[in-house]
Amino acid sequence: MNETVEDGAVSGLVAVRGVDKVFKRGSEEIHVLGGLDLDIPEGEFLALMGPSGSGKSTLLNLIGGLDRPSQGTIEVADERIDNLSNRKLAAWRARHIGLVFQFYNLMPVLSARRNVELPLLLTHLSRSERRKRAEIALDIVGLSHRMSHFPRTLSGGEQQRVGIARAIVTDPTLLLCDEPTGDLDRTSSGEILDLLQALNREQGKTIVMVTHDMHAAERASRTLFLDKGRLSLEPSV
Amino acid sequence: MKYALLVWSNLKRKKTRTVLTVLSILVAFLLFGLLGAIRQSFSQGVDVAGVDRLIVRHKVTLAQLLPSAYEARIEQITGVEEAVAQTWFGGIYQKPSNFFAQLPVEPAEFLDMYPEILLSDEERDTWLRTRTGAIAGRSIAERFGWSIGDRIPINATIWTRKDGSQTWDFELVGIYDGAKKGTDETQFLFHYDYFDEGRRFGQGMIGWYVVRIADPERAAEVSAMIDSEFANSPTETKSEPEGAFLQAFANQIGDVGFIMTSIVAAVFFTILLVAGNTMAYAVRERTNELAVLKAIGFTDRGVLGLVLAESFVLVIIGGGAGLALAWLLVSLGDPTNGMLPSYFIPTRDMVIGVVLIFVMAFVAGILPAVQAGRLRVADALRR
Known part of the structure; x- marks a missing residue:
């Protein structure tokens, strides 16, 4: 079914097997993904491309445990996540997943540092330890001088850096980025992609990035194309 | 946190x-x-009303008076320990908005009936022997800046004096405190004898009786006995526990x-x-x-x-x-x-x-x- 992908793929950090995803809109059933298989090795920087509505974000949500497949299995770091309870899935996300959104999704009422600290509230770390880790994460993304600033006082690129700092502060197994440069100008996009690339190369972070931008996808170590619920190595014509 | x-x-x-x-x-x-x-x-007063106290009033309305002679007959009834008469004076001090209750009472019996009214021994003795003497609650005394020895003139709206004047003069001989939170400290109390002899009409009549009973559990029974004692007389009575009476009094305005x-x-x-x-x-x-x-x-x-x-x-x-x-x-x-x-x-x-x-x-x-x-x-x- 996804022969082009399976050829030469090695069993890795993420294993998606025979995944279907069907959305119901009233009486109508919309098949977004059909029998999809995918392996993502540890340390890979994978770009997912495809037209709007092709199921890229849906696949990302399934891998991140934000949604459940209608059929099939998903394993991340040898743990099946498609059959976990809501509570266990939430705990799993907190431990394994870092999410970067297109529109940053920062809490406007919290400073940059407090935003980055948010995922750490779910840990048993002390206040000072949480603060220290948030400061380190902001330092990694080059925003140590903007810690006390609120999102509205930061540029789009800076807000996305805060978003990335929030995603990496718990040292997650997997970094999932949904159009991370979709709302940014070319310069800021370049900076964000540099940062993601550095996280992948220097810190070994496994990254899955959904993007429409071919320039962004070029930064990844592998690019897959998703169309009509199927993956391929080449864009469909 | x-x-x-x-x-x-x-x-x-x-x-x-x-x-x-x-x-x-x-x-x-x-x-x-x-x-x-x-x-x-x-x-x-409802919450602090004595469980061992009954109020006996005219069957028709509180505004109608009872004979003072009823007191001895009430005290003869089995289960009754003591009866004390009270009457609504309804006077005005300086101006009508200065509202507070003024009651002519029999001082010794009244203080015995209401142990929650705290008065020093000296003030008590002075009140008992001073015919025009009156005592006031701490709250009302502080409100008008009264102190012991002050002359308090009260203008009657009901009880005209025999000489036709409306003004009754009292000497403040004591200021009482309430033993419990909720005890009324706004009353002005004076001698019934001074009141009864000085008023132009209504001699020998009182407003209502406060009756102390031996066993609060028998309140209903004793109430019925009191009312039957005066049944078919020109002035029939209605007896009820003090708490119920005070509640009914409050309910007069709804x-x-x-x-x-x-x-x-x-x-x-x-x-x-x-x-x-x-x-x-x-x-x-x-x-x-x-x-x-x-x-x-x-x-x-x-x-x-x-x-x-x-x-x-x-x-x-x-x-x-x-x-x-x-x-x-x-x-x-x-x-x-x-x-x-x-x-x-x-x-x-x-x-x-x-x-x-x-x-x-x-x-x-x-x-x-x-x-x-x-x-x-x-x-x-x-x-």
């Missing part, structure tokens, strides 16, 4: 809306406290408790809708942020708890401030200059107020909180 900043920051997001909601809640609980104090004042409860219920219902609406809006406009919290690992219950915590903080601040303000205002004293004796918020009402704070916080917040808890992350992130 680590989530406190998150909860507080969310409440500060729309400062005007939060402040207005808190003020609405504050006003509701302020009203609750003030009305509680007024209700307490109207039912003054069921104050019911009126107050109705007002408070209406106000609380409205404020509940205001607080609930605030919380619903707060959740609706933050759907995306709540979804992000879930995406980064907050559980359904965790998000539910955060929203509910906001509701609790909102209502606790507003309700707590409202109750505190009510307590402060009430502690400044009766705003009507004596129309509301024993004006205070009963402890029971304060406890009910605190319980209501928690109930309102829960009810206002639970639906939006459940809605937030049930949010589907992937769907909400797309909005």
Whole structure:
């Protein structure tokens, strides 16, 4: 079914097997993904491309445990996540997943540092330890001088850096980025992609990035194309 | 505690809306406290009424008098220990708005009947031997700046003197305190003999009797015996426990408790809708942020708890401030200059107020909180 992908793929950090995803809109059933298989090795920087509505974000949500497949299995770091309870899935996300959104999704009422600290509230770390880790994460993304600033006082690129700092502060197994440069100008996009690339190369972070931008996808170590619920190595014509 | 900043920051997001909601809640609980104090004042004495005391009055109305000769007959009835006569004087001190109760009584028997009225031995002795002597409650004495030895002229509205004058002069010989919170400290008490001999009409008649009985359990039985003693006479009686009498007295202007409860219920219902609406809006406009919290690992219950915590903080601040303000205002004293004796918020009402704070916080917040808890992350992130 996804022969082009399976050829030469090695069993890795993420294993998606025979995944279907069907959305119901009233009486109508919309098949977004059909029998999809995918392996993502540890340390890979994978770009997912495809037209709007092709199921890229849906696949990302399934891998991140934000949604459940209608059929099939998903394993991340040898743990099946498609059959976990809501509570266990939430705990799993907190431990394994870092999410970067297109529109940053920062809490406007919290400073940059407090935003980055948010995922750490779910840990048993002390206040000072949480603060220290948030400061380190902001330092990694080059925003140590903007810690006390609120999102509205930061540029789009800076807000996305805060978003990335929030995603990496718990040292997650997997970094999932949904159009991370979709709302940014070319310069800021370049900076964000540099940062993601550095996280992948220097810190070994496994990254899955959904993007429409071919320039962004070029930064990844592998690019897959998703169309009509199927993956391929080449864009469909 | 680590989530406190998150909860507080969310409440500060729309400062005007939060402040207005808190003020609405504050006003509701302020009203609750003030009305509680007024209700307490109207039912003054009911809570501290002696369980061993009956009130015997004219069967038709309190305004009609009873013969003073009934006292001896009442005291003969099995189960009765003592009977003391009282009469409504209804005079005016300086101006009509200076309202307070003035009662001609038999001093020794009266003090014996009401041990909650505390008077020093010296003042008691002086009162017993001073024919024109009067005692006043601490509250009324402080209100008019009276001190012992003052001459207090009271203008009669009912009881004209034999010489045709309306003015009755009294010498203040004692100031009493109440032994219990709620004891009426606004009464002005003077000798029945001085009153009876000085009045132009009604000699030998009194307003009502206070009767102490040996066994409170037999109150109904003794009441029936007293009433049957005077049945088919020109002045039949109606006897009832002191608490019931005082309640009926308060109810002359309506069921104050019911009126107050109705007002408070209406106000609380409205404020509940205001607080609930605030919380619903707060959740609706933050759907995306709540979804992000879930995406980064907050559980359904965790998000539910955060929203509910906001509701609790909102209502606790507003309700707590409202109750505190009510307590402060009430502690400044009766705003009507004596129309509301024993004006205070009963402890029971304060406890009910605190319980209501928690109930309102829960009810206002639970639906939006459940809605937030049930949010589907992937769907909400797309909005």
